[in-house]
Amino acid sequence: xxxxxxxxxxxxxxxxxxxxxxxxxxxxxxxxxxxxxxxxxxxxxxxxxxxxxxxxxxxxxxxxxxxxxxxxxxxxxxxxxxxxxxxxxxxxxxxxxxxxxxxxxxxxxxxxxxxxxxxxxxxxxxxxxxxxxxxxxxxxxxxxxxxxxxxxxxxxxxxxxxxxxxxxxxxxxxxxxxxxxxxxxxxxxxxxxxxxxxxxxxxxxxxxxxxxxxxxxxxxxxxxxxxxxxxxxxxxxxxxxxxxxxxxxxxxxxxxxxxxxxxxxxxxxxxxxxxxxxxxxxxxxxxxxxxxxxxxxxxxxxxxxxxxxxxxxxxxxxxxxxxxxxxxxxxxxxxxxxxxxxxxxxxxxxxxxxxxxxxxxxxxxxxxxxxxxxxxxxxxxxxxxxxxxxxxxxxxxxxxxxxxxxxxxxxxxxxxxxxxxxxxxxxxxxx
Amino acid sequence: xxxxxxxxxxxxxxxxxxxxxxxxxxxxxxxxxxxxxxxxxxxxxxxxxxxxxxxxxxxxxxxxxxxxxxxxxxxxxxxxxxxxxxxxxxxxxxxxxxxxxxxxxxxxxxxxxxxxxxxxxxxxxxxxxxxxxxxxxxxxxxxxxxxxxxxxxxxxxxxx
Ligand code: FES
Ligand SMILES: [Fe+2]
Numbered sequence: 001x002x003x004x005x006x007x008x009x010x011x012x013x014x015x016x017x018x019x020x021x022x023x024x025x026x027x028x029x030x031x032x033x034x035x036x037x038x039x040x041x042x043x044x045x046x047x048x049x050x051x052x053x054x055x056x057x058x059x060x061x062x063x064x065x066x067x068x069x070x071x072x073x074x075x076x077x078x079x080x081x082x083x084x085x086x087x088x089x090x091x092x093x094x095x096x097x098x099x100x101x102x103x104x105x106x107x108x109x110x111x112x113x114x115x116x117x118x119x120x121x122x123x124x125x126x127x128x129x130x131x132x133x134x135x136x137x138x139x140x141x142x143x144x145x146x147x148x149x150x151x152x153x154x155x156x157x158x159x160x161x162x163x164x165x166x167x168x169x170x171x172x173x174x175x176x177x178x179x180x181x182x183x184x185x186x187x188x189x190x191x192x193x194x195x196x197x198x199x200x201x202x203x204x205x206x207x208x209x210x211x212x213x214x215x216x217x218x219x220x221x222x223x224x225x226x227x228x229x230x231x232x233x234x235x236x237x238x239x240x241x242x243x244x245x246x247x248x249x250x251x252x253x254x255x256x257x258x259x260x261x262x263x264x265x266x267x268x269x270x271x272x273x274x275x276x277x278x279x280x281x282x283x284x285x286x287x288x289x290x291x292x293x294x295x296x297x298x299x300x301x302x303x304x305x306x307x308x309x310x311x312x313x314x315x316x317x318x319x320x321x322x323x324x325x326x327x328x329x330x331x332x333x334x335x336x337x338x339x340x341x342x343x344x345x346x347x348x349x350x351x352x353x354x355x356x357x358x359x360x361x362x363x364x365x366x367x368x369x370x371x372x373x374x375x376x377x378x379x380x381x382x383x384x385x386x387x388x389x390x391x392x393x394x395x396x397x398x399x400x401x402x403x404x405x406x407x408x409x410x411x412x413x414x415x416x417x418x419x420x421x422x423x424x425x426x427x428x429x430x431x
Numbered sequence: 432x433x434x435x436x437x438x439x440x441x442x443x444x445x446x447x448x449x450x451x452x453x454x455x456x457x458x459x460x461x462x463x464x465x466x467x468x469x470x471x472x473x474x475x476x477x478x479x480x481x482x483x484x485x486x487x488x489x490x491x492x493x494x495x496x497x498x499x500x501x502x503x504x505x506x507x508x509x510x511x512x513x514x515x516x517x518x519x520x521x522x523x524x525x526x527x528x529x530x531x532x533x534x535x536x537x538x539x540x541x542x543x544x545x546x547x548x549x550x551x552x553x554x555x556x557x558x559x560x561x562x563x564x565x566x567x568x569x570x571x572x573x574x575x576x577x578x579x580x581x582x583x584x585x586x587x588x589x590x591x
Contacts, residue, residue: 198485201580364494
């Protein structure tokens with residue numbers, strides 16, 4: 001196998017697709033090579049819309065949260081005019097980070113180095129010892145904080161794009177917008193991120209996590225111990241549930257986004273009751289369901305309530321609408337290491353008992369100490385370490401389900417193929 | 432009521448730690464009362480309420496027993512084979528003590544080694560202990576992490 005910069009990155013395609021054989025192959029150096037990551041930073045993280053945060057995380061004027069996104073240090077700051085804005089977290093003087101807390105509230109932020117002060121609109125409004133600069137030196141916002149080229153929100157999900165020529169966010173989201181609607185519509189009063197952030201990491205390439213997040217094929221083996229847990233949890237399994245028929249399936253949503261939609265036996269705070277939640281939980285779930293039906297119609301309420309969705313927004317945002325609602329975004333640091341941040345999303349004004357079950361549920365499967373995620377991480381790390389068997393063993397196989405393109409089952413791999421096809425396009429685009 | 436000394440409480444904590452270091456997780460689970468809980472709040476909110484905030488671990492008795500059981504199985508892939516784990520316990524203080532039980536604070540360092548990686552968890556831990564006919568039992572173990580997120584650890588797969 002040739003070095004990627006000589007073959008793949010300079011050529012047309014990295015992936016190999018053989019429709020005759022129904023075979024789809026991805027080169028393993030895509031997960032290990034620094035040159036690939038450098039290129040990804042330019043062509044993917046430099047051009048795609050990237051998730052920064054949810055508007056509910058900065059409810060009041062002056063609220064801010066600092067985030068690392070696409071290799072940049074950003075912060076999200078709600079203006080005194082109520083508008084959420086995103087800035088690069090760096091002073092326009094000599095570069096110090098002006099936002100030093102992870103979150104907080106301020107009308108102004110003063111850079112700790114030489115004291116330049118910025119307001120919530122990013123304006124450089126004050127600096128000690130202004131002499132030594134021409135009178136108009138700071139005029140016309142010349143030294144104001146700098147924002148990413150584009151900042152837009154869709155249903156309170158705030159994204160940035162570092163490419164001034166990027167398409168608008170809604171166009172970018174393509175078919176994924178419909179799925180964000182299914183999430184955002186769950187709260188009568190809107191949705192909010194709950195307190196507490198799961199900050200963790202994986203010793204694996206970022207693309208392995210994207211693949212894993214909608215990989216139905218691995219559930220039975222990798223999560224065998226989770227299913228043991230479910231069986232041992234009296235009253236959790238719904239009587240009528242047939243684990244061999246989860247319905248739905250995976251599909252591509254355009255632009256590399258994808259979803260798998262399926263049914264599962266666990267409780268959904270919106271709005272699938274399980275006996276564990278008792279009679280008061282049953283009454284509350286019935287109320288939630290009735291409210292959904294009244295507001296959105298029976299059909300849409302059923303879709304929201306009865307189906308689980310793992311939603312993949314290219315390149316690095318995963319929303320799991322499953323036993324809870326997760327917003328999980330991740331950032332590559334090196335080819336073999338990624339950083340994750342996950343929060344729990346919930347309807348505003350949710351009944352405290354349901355909120356408690358939602359958070360309890362989240363921990364059951366998900367997160368860095370759940371009964372499933374650590375096993376996922378183990379799998380990704382086993383892959384990453386074993387990619388050292390290059391060049392002799394050089395290709396991953398992502399072919400499952402290619403022989404039935406019209407009926408993609410939940411354990412097929414169409415959602416990963418849609419990722420790789422988009423990845424391939426973007427990585428080849430700037431030749 | 433005879434007050435327990437710090438040394439007696441330390442013996443109990445050392446016993447708990449030894450069980451965990453030896454992967455005797457089912458015996459560890461038996462140290463809890465029927466209404467026992469095991470909690471790890473998010474690193475940014477050590478004092479958070481488990482019913483409102485997103486925790487890292489939020490185990491009631493049922494789930495902590497299941498966690499212990501899971502860790503005895505080969506299918507708990509992340510801990511098969513088991514990593515090497517070592518707890519060290521310092522600064523033990525009895526904060527409160529009455530007929531029913533005690534509140535005990537300690538600093539704990541937990542090391543976990545697997546596949547050439549060594550992860551260090553810096554913890555301050557609050558045990559709510561119950562005095563029972565069978566000796567001390569854990570009503571609540573709350574482990575607060577003095578680290579800025581689980582990086583590079585990535586996870587808590589062993590019991591802290
Ligand atoms: S670097 Fe910010 S004031 Fe000088
Ligand atoms: Fe998984």
